[in-house]
Amino acid sequence: GTLGVAVIGTGKMGADHVRRINEVISGARVAAVVDIDEARAKAVADTADGCQAFTDPAAAMAAPGVDAVLIASPGPAHEAALLSAFERDLPVLCEKPLTPDSASALRVLEAEQKLGHRRVQVGFMRRYDTEFMKLKALLAGGELGRPLLLHCRHRNASVHSYFTNEMMITDSVVHEMDQSRWLLEQEITAVTVLKPTPSSLSPEPLSDPQLVVFETTGGAIVDVEIFATCGFGYQVQAEAVCERGTARVGDAHGMLVNRPGTWGGEIAPDFVARFEEAYDREVQAWVDATRRGEVEGPSVWDGYAATAVSEAGVRAQATGERTAVEMIERPAFYS
Numbered sequence: 008g009t010l011g012v013a014v015i016g017t018g019k020m021g022a023d024h025v026r027r028i029n030e031v032i033s034g035a036r037v038a039a040v041v042d043i044d045e046a047r048a049k050a051v052a053d054t055a056d057g058c059q060a061f062t063d064p065a066a067a068m069a070a071p072g073v074d075a076v077l078i079a080s081p082g083p084a085h086e087a088a089l090l091s092a093f094e095r096d097l098p099v100l101c102e103k104p105l106t107p108d109s110a111s112a113l114r115v116l117e118a119e120q121k122l123g124h125r126r127v128q129v130g131f132m133r134r135y136d137t138e139f140m141k142l143k144a145l146l147a148g149g150e151l152g153r154p155l156l157l158h159c160r161h162r163n164a165s166v167h168s169y170f171t172n173e174m175m176i177t178d179s180v181v182h183e184m185d186q187s188r189w190l191l192e193q194e195i196t197a198v199t200v201l202k203p204t205p206s207s208l209s210p211e212p213l214s215d216p217q218l219v220v221f222e223t224t225g226g227a228i229v230d231v232e233i234f235a236t237c238g239f240g241y242q243v244q245a246e247a248v249c250e251r252g253t254a255r256v257g258d259a260h261g262m263l264v265n266r267p268g269t270w271g272g273e274i275a276p277d278f279v280a281r282f283e284e285a286y287d288r289e290v291q292a293w294v295d296a297t298r299r300g301e302v303e304g305p306s307v308w309d310g311y312a313a314t315a316v317s318e319a320g321v322r323a324q325a326t327g328e329r330t331a332v333e334m335i336e337r338p339a340f341y342s
């Protein structure tokens with residue numbers, strides 16, 4: 008039957024997922040929403056028929072009609088919500104990052120293994136973006152040979168006032184950490200962070216932009232420009248430089264217009280717009296797999312690995328030094 012979903016967190020992403028489940032995808036309905044701000048939870052619940060509002064995630068998970076959980080609260084709240092979902096053995100789609108640091112990610116990894124089966128898909132939505140899917144298929148096909156370098160750009164027009172330097176790594180560059188592991192099929196072994204003189208337009212306390220470099224087990228190098236407050240729009244681009252060619256995605260040439268003296272296209276304002284279809288595909292894939300009794304997509308292992316890399320990134324950012332990634336061996340459970 009229709010999957011009843013409890014959506015935890017009704018901020019920008021949570022509210023967008025509520026709309027998506029109710030209006031865009033098939034096979035699911037929002038049965039409950041949770042927010043620490045009760046008025047906000049009620050306002051979002053009012054947009055869906057028969058949807059109840061809660062302030063406590065565990066109470067929502069116990070509510071009648073709830074079969075699955077979508078966690079879209081801030082990263083520090085994920086661990087508690089995941090462990091509550093495991094207590095009820097509920098399927099979960101957990102927004103990235105899995106958790107903010109590797110100790111908490113490891114606790115989640117151990118708790119899922121204790122359940123004895125995978126229950127979680129982690130919300131790395133770029134894996135569901137058509138351009139990134141094409142790049143993945145091209146690299147996996149081997150026609151271009153071995154990837155040598157991956158050049159990435161990650162620009163946000165602006166960020167919330169509570170956004171910190173650490174979040175540039177744990178919330179933003181964590182996407183490139185997952186994307187690199189997925190595209191290259193290698194682990195990241197070390198991270199270095201370089202900071203140019205900050206833009207005079209960047210808000211305190213951000214040192215914006217920053218350049219983050221990863222080294223990988225196969226000897227590839229990844230460079231990531233993270234520019235959290237570029238002002239002009241949202242851009243995510245990646246170019247793989249391989250032995251026999253290069254491939255680049257993210258120019259988002261939906262339409263190119265020539266006008267007197269100009270040539271060009273539009274820039275999405277934010278990630279909700281840029282990755283709209285990827286989010287649709289991601290949530291539909293989660294609902295479909297869940298209804299078949301299966302779990303697909305980025306796993307808790309992927310979430311843990313990205314978190315271990317981002318922890319090294321936060322240290323590299325603070326010290327200015329190349330920092331080795333510390334990670335456990337991949338458990339057989341996730342192979």
Ligand code: ISE
Nearest residue numbers: 161163166178179180182278
């Ligand atoms: C945000 O949390 C996201 O996940 C976006 O994809 C990313 O571009 C942004 O920088 C993050 O703050």
